[in-house]
Amino acid sequence: MPSTQVSGTGSKESATTVRPAAATAPGAAALFANPVLPGDFPDPSVTKIGDTYWASATSSNWGPAFPLLKSKNLTDWQLVGHVFPDKLPAWADYYFWAPEITQEGNKTYVFYAAHKKGGNLAVGVASADRPEGPYRDHGPLVGQPDGSIDGFPMRDEKGQLYLIWKEDGNSINQPTPIWAQPLNETRTALTGEKTELFRNTAPWEGNLVEGVSMVRHGDYFYAFYAANGCCGHNCTYGTGVARAKSLLGPWEKNPANPIIKATAAWRCPGHGTVTQGFDGRWFLLHHAYAAESFENVGRQGVLSEFVWNADKWPEFTVSSTATPAANPLSTRPVVDEFTGSALGLDWQWPIEDKPQFALRGGQLRLTAHPDKGGAALGRHTLTATYTATTTLLAPATLPAGSTAGLAAHGDPKNMLALTAGGGKLQLWERREGKQRVLAETTLPATTSKAVQLRMQVSGGNSYRFAWSADGQTWTNPLANDGAINGQFLPPWDRGVRVGVLAEGPTSVTAAFERFALNSQ
Incomplete structure (x- = not known):
């Protein structure tokens, strides 16, 4: 057999x-494309x-x-x-x-x-x-x-x-x-x-x-x-x-x-x-x-x-022609403009640490958390190669000791993030609960109203982060456009989520505009 x-x-x-x-639809033809539930659905x-x-x-x-x-x-x-x-x-x-x-x-x-x-x-x-x-x-x-x-x-x-x-x-x-x-x-x-x-x-x-x-x-x-x-x-x-x-x-x-x-x-x-x-x-x-x-x-x-x-x-059973002829990874992007009255059902958070958040005027407002890498919201990744972007509003208003931005979440002990706060942009990793800054730069004056953050992933675990003041010119905080190995991120029973975070005292609120995930 x-x-x-x-x-x-x-x-x-x-x-x-x-x-x-x-x-x-299975009722219409013998062939169908997998996965039918793309993303982490064990x-x-x-x-x-x-x-x-x-x-x-x-x-x-x-x-x-x-x-x-x-x-x-x-x-x-x-x-x-x-x-x-x-x-x-x-x-x-x-x-x-x-x-x-x-x-x-x-x-x-x-x-x-x-x-x-x-x-x-x-x-x-x-x-x-x-x-x-x-x-x-x-x-x-x-x-x-x-x-x-x-x-x-x-x-x-x-x-x-x-x-x-x-x-x-x-x-x-x-x-x-x-x-x-x-x-x-x-x-x-x-x-x-x-x-x-x-x-x-x-x-x-x-x-x-x-x-x-x-x-x-x-x-x-x-x-x-x-x-x-x-x-x-x-x-x-x-x-x-x-x-x-x-x-x-x-x-x-x-x-x-x-x-x-x-x-x-x-x-x-x-x-x-x-x-x-x-x-x-x-x-x-x-x-x-x-x-x-x-x-x-x-x-x-x-x-x-x-x-x-x-x-x-x-x-x-399987047919020898079961692989779809069209590129199955050519799909339209996931985009959240945060314009609804409630956060979309696709967003997730660490089960023991649900963050405080609200949607207001096309913004996601996320209250910071001082522990476990901060308050986190994430979404399923869908392919090995993708780009995630978001806009952090008024990063200059985030005080020293607080930070917010774009992150790849393994779990609260393991993540990669590009964040702004205290007048700085920082690229950092959290590995087994220990946080380490990988690169740091002064927050440019051109980003006082907003900074756009980008994560590009290839091969599942090669991460490149970049920031932009205008969405046109992008700068990688690492020299020579360097990549980070994120192989440490996935827990034994879960896939990586990508999304946003805010770390710092609970008196601080970070505001985000638009989140997009484009898979290839």
Whole structure:
């Protein structure tokens, strides 16, 4: 059986639409471009509600927690909100992972993993009367000492509702059982006893199996799962499948596993959800790293099609002409003029440090923060090569001890930035929490009203910064137009965000005009 996935690379759209280049609705043609969710959308989940597909994905340590996206065709997605847009669940603090969005009756449920305050990872659940929310959190369902993640609801052959999840044994060099336990109909508590379905036993699975998504087809329950190393440049992830005639087993693994593995275009494919298209075709929406950008952009949402073969196993298909003829990276820019009454849904912030900000008269006004590299707002990057620009207003009014500007955010401990403040322009890095100035110049008088800041990135991690007083003549603070290696920026489970920051006392407010991101 071929082990492959749909090839192609993708693009982005301005405002709140996430759109692949040259995409064609799966119901209309055999070919479509990946990624269908460009940007950092790990562990994507999808379900059908009425005539619409709804999806979510891991947000990890970026807020708001868990994006909510909708589509009519699985390829054109619109970001319409978040499960937890403002207030996080009281029991959890960070690592908001692997949401599983499902619908039954008139209720939408999102099962998710998060780090329990004072404890370990646990699986929780939230519900809403509409898929767009608002969602009410019901707290954690299971939190084992080693950690519990990747919750998935499934009814057995008798109609009994179960929660399927992974025990996070790999965190302490132990096996990773996949458990099933009865779940009450309100999805608020587990009942009965848990049963192990399977664990990591095959050599290709390495130290873990996880991310189970189940579907019942014909005589069998099928568990699509991910295995081996999920994240980072040395990841080894792949996708397998197991089946059983009864939910509680016995389970047999496909001898052809892994049924999706790395290609030249996409690396480390895994952790997704099965869905059947309105045209009857079958898909797995999962994540993978684009080989060009890898961990710098992060794990992007990829759609892979499969059929059921004569042996009653899923078999993934690909056409030799699946790569789009048009340049999939030729896309229109993302632009935010800050003219609305609220910040666009694409903007994110460190999950534990939401900054204070407001939109006023076409300006983003960001209140400074004295710690952790400052108050930060960022957006997904989409390709390995891009240019980001913004205008900082009245930089001369920022007092000594404060600074604001354009930044590449890995996390609060790791960033690169070009900022103004205290009469100076500074290019600096923050690495493992230690901040260091790389170049500094006196703030020219021509920039008293505004200074334009630019970041040019190539190859995913080569950064060039520049400033301009008029948007025509640009100056790199480093000699010889030097570049900075930003390989240190991406955390192990996240891609880089680009955006703005303001560092200093909370009495200081920085004003920005227009932010643009142009990918190549």
